[in-house]
Amino acid sequence: MFVSGLLAILPVGLTVWVVWGLYRFIDSWVGKGSTFGRMVEQALGRWVPGLGIVVTILIVFLMGIVVRNVVGRTLHYYFERVFFAVPGIGKLYRTFKRFSNALLNRSKTSSFQQVVMFEFPKEDVYVFGVVTNEKLGKIRDLTGEDCLLVYTPTAPNPLSGYMLVVPKRLVTYVDIPVEDALSMVVSSGSALPDSLRGEDDPSEDDDDGRRIQFKRPRRES
16 A cells, blocks of 8 residues: 555656646746746736746747647657667667566557566575566576576566566476566566465365475476
8 A cells, every 4th residue: 555655646646746836836936036027027017926926827828839740759759769869779779668668558559568487596596577588498408398488576676677588397487467566676576466466365265175385396307
């Protein structure tokens, strides 16, 4: 609940903070006592209260019109072109953009679709990961068995983590949405998603009265 509330508050809080900072900046140029403000006061014979707020709203409104039309998309295109043209930075920006889109994209075309659990970095310690690729090509020839490319994010930032080559026989597929796995990473495990609740509750048994146990994947010597 705490993380859900935090995720709900953060966008609003950041928006208010940005708008307030923008208002303070604009008000320093058009507010009372500024050169523009004195011009308005002399022209009208009195000061207009809230002029800074009105100008801020107009600027935000105009920016919204710009970014939603062809001009805004064109500016974004050329902005990216500048980044792509810088040696080193361009490749880093392109890689990060692809990774972010794949990780955060909820469409069916995204490669981040299946959550798995496996032992890492040692036995009896389990981590969650997201399968990024099941077709490894020459990597399979090097390992001599079917493997998966798995991205294991680190808490609390899911954009950092490990890219691991894991034998398919050692992973257990977990039937939960990728978003739930990422929410656990962001909360460092303090927020257990509903899709996982109850499976590790000591009070819950299966139909035969036996404790539900996690079946460890088979290891071959």
